[in-house]
Amino acid sequence: MVCLSALGSGSRGNALVLSAPEGALIVDIGFSRREVRSRMEQLGLDPGRVRAALLTHEHDDHSRGCRVFCDDLDIPLCTASPTAEYLRRRGKLPGRVLEFEPGCEFQIGGFEVEPFAVQHDAVAPVGFVIRRDGLKIGIATDLGNVNMLAMQRLTDCDALVLESNYDFQMLRDSDRQLYLKRRILGRHGHLDNVAACEALGTLLTERTRLLLLAHLSSECNSVELVRRLFEARLAELGRTDVEFGIIEQDHPLGSFELRAEDGSVRKVC
Template sequence: MSLRVSVLASGSTGNSIYVETDDQCLLIDAGLSGKKMEQCFEQIKLSPSKLNGILVTHEHSDHVKGVGILARKYKLPIYANTRTWKAMENGLGKIPVEQKFHFETGVTKSFGNIDVESFGVSHDAAEPMFFTFHHNGRKLSIVTDTGYVSERIKGITKGSNSFVFESNHDMDMLRMGKYPWSVKRRILGDEGHVSNVDAAIALSEILTDDPVNVYLAHLSLDNNMKELARMTVHQTLEEKGYEIGKRVKLFDTDPFNPTPLTAV
């Protein structure tokens, strides 16, 4: 019985991740329209009707745009912490009370045979949190939408067999790009997003000697490129002694095309 993951969409335009076992099917965020979310599921030959629930990380539109639509259409429970519920509730549209559930930060909650551990991150939302999934001795961690990777996050996620890890921007592209300084300052700040270099350094302090898959996620369309993110992380990890392609496998994610459904 394996733990499997597909990054359905990842980037500035929308984010969603699908996690399953033989017993449970969970969606983490739904940041695309309902129609586009269904198209993502079609691409991995699955249906949202299989889902046992939607876990919400925070209220930003690139994470919740399709949550209300999918929940109503497929009668899915939604799980979020109290402050996130308060921040996003009006934007979701009417959700029946029996589909609303609370999942607080710093708690481990069981969904069938998956144990899901929530942890806080530093981002400019009401109470953003992400998740580590435990099943049958395998571990998957999702770490995006954070201005920095704290020692606590490193401790929680250490030993994961797979990571979906933020590599949002190239520092030079962002500084020289078209964004106004106020936006650049937000992205670069402690409640913004992790750069390629910072992602690589954090990973070098988290990875163990075991084989691991790393999905580089939430890349900016304007301030990053897949090749640049991969090259930066590759070079830094190799300098730290990690064998890329053998011990550590790096994978791209995409704003519009899901990654194959793969065992963790």
């Protein structure tokens, strides 16, 4: 059994927690230590059970609380070597660091972790496939497109956390500067609602029971729009059996208990 807890996601902070009976992992710490602890406590999670932190990339909305949170609990931060070097030069690394190379699996805290490279405008951005007790959880919250590698890694997961960052028309009509619009729209930018929707046709299999959408833009997207689009897409694919949620910025979404033996998913808080 694994419990997936979504603490929040967006341009002001991102964090997920994977819990098992023996301990937990936290994926990204884009909030302050105080805020992470507060959100965990809202969901009944004990920060003292976290055995390690995984970092997707160095941007502040994913790494802001890494150094203080990890040092406070005396746990390692697991990150790609170029990302570690980038943070080291800026004094943002905790005392304990485990550096990995994308594509090289490792075990930590009772979980098997497979980092894979994604296309994003960061030093060495990665997504994660995390396995435990026969369960497979895929996480990709910042990526310009779902290329072949991402498609291969994220297909056939029990639970999938996928970016759905912006609506094209809302971004086009926004007051954002042209260079920023081009950055977001580029292959190393962010994933839009339509691309994320289209990818589900391949990514979701009979095994998939939980879909969480992440990193919604506060200015160029809306929860209502995303909910409508993805509910229609799941219905089109005949996958109304998939538990579906949207991780918002300002509050935790909740915790979902996954069991491999019967393929069940249950929201526990």
